[in-house]
Amino acid sequence: MHSYRTLLAAHPAGAAVIAHRGAWHRAPENSLASIRDAIALGCTAASVDVRGTRDGHLILLRDDTALRMTGAALRPAWSTLAEMRARPLFRADGATRRTTAERVPTLTEALDLARGRIALELDLRDPSLLPNAVACVQAAGAEGFAALRMQVGSTADVRRLARLQQDSGIAVVAVARAGQGGLPEALLHHPPFMVDLEFQRLEDLRPAARTLRRAGIAVRVGTVEGSRPAGLTDRDARWAGDAVWGQLLAAGVGAIQTDEPARLRGWLRAVGVAA
Numbered sequence: 001m002h003s004y005r006t007l008l009a010a011h012p013a014g015a016a017v018i019a020h021r022g023a024w025h026r027a028p029e030n031s032l033a034s035i036r037d038a039i040a041l042g043c044t045a046a047s048v049d050v051r052g053t054r055d056g057h058l059i060l061l062r063d064d065t066a067l068r069m070t071g072a073a074l075r076p077a078w079s080t081l082a083e084m085r086a087r088p089l090f091r092a093d094g095a096t097r098r099t100t101a102e103r104v105p106t107l108t109e110a111l112d113l114a115r116g117r118i119a120l121e122l123d124l125r126d127p128s129l130l131p132n133a134v135a136c137v138q139a140a141g142a143e144g145f146a147a148l149r150m151q152v153g154s155t156a157d158v159r160r161l162a163r164l165q166q167d168s169g170i171a172v173v174a175v176a177r178a179g180q181g182g183l184p185e186a187l188l189h190h191p192p193f194m195v196d197l198e199f200q201r202l203e204d205l206r207p208a209a210r211t212l213r214r215a216g217i218a219v220r221v222g223t224v225e226g227s228r229p230a231g232l233t234d235r236d237a238r239w240a241g242d243a244v245w246g247q248l249l250a251a252g253v254g255a256i257q258t259d260e261p262a263r264l265r266g267w268l269r270a271v272g273v274a275a
Contacts, residue, residue: 209252
């Protein structure tokens, strides 16, 4: 399949859509069904949350317990895979508590489903899972279409992730803040595949995105609720896509992570961007 790098390069105008926890409006978040729905929508990638079970399996789950998504307050780290799968997943984000046929999936199952269809960004909820996640991706032969999303807070972090990317063959999405202090200079000397830019003002985003793109580093931003300043979220984009997604693309963002992948795909088509 095309690698994540190739898929992203095919959308120079910023039309790469990353479905946050998959496309979960009809399917349970972080489920195989949500990944299938993201594929059906034509998303470039799906971002999923990864946790580890007591018996050594990597699974997809956002919270530290399964309560919201299954009704059972099981902690993955204290439970076996069989116990985590004992109850079906609720639909969407679990708010309706309507059960589905889906069960908590393993990372291996998600990688097998994604192969040749979509890229997967892995958000490790426990940093100690990194060696296991790398081994899982490599065992699946998924280095080309999987990426590891990791926080960077220091030059040492940037260097460590650059080594990880080089040694493992797995792309790294480094989470960094754009602000008055500027980007960590180390990002330009030890470039990750992509930077997920956190920012409070568009005035901070624009120069940071420009600097990264000049260095050949892809730029990604999320518009999910709670991750952006007021006026630049998915909720705002429902009524004013140009004012949210349009401003991000104009600022040099190449990929947008969203809880509204269908709406974003539709907006991109409406404004004439090849999605």
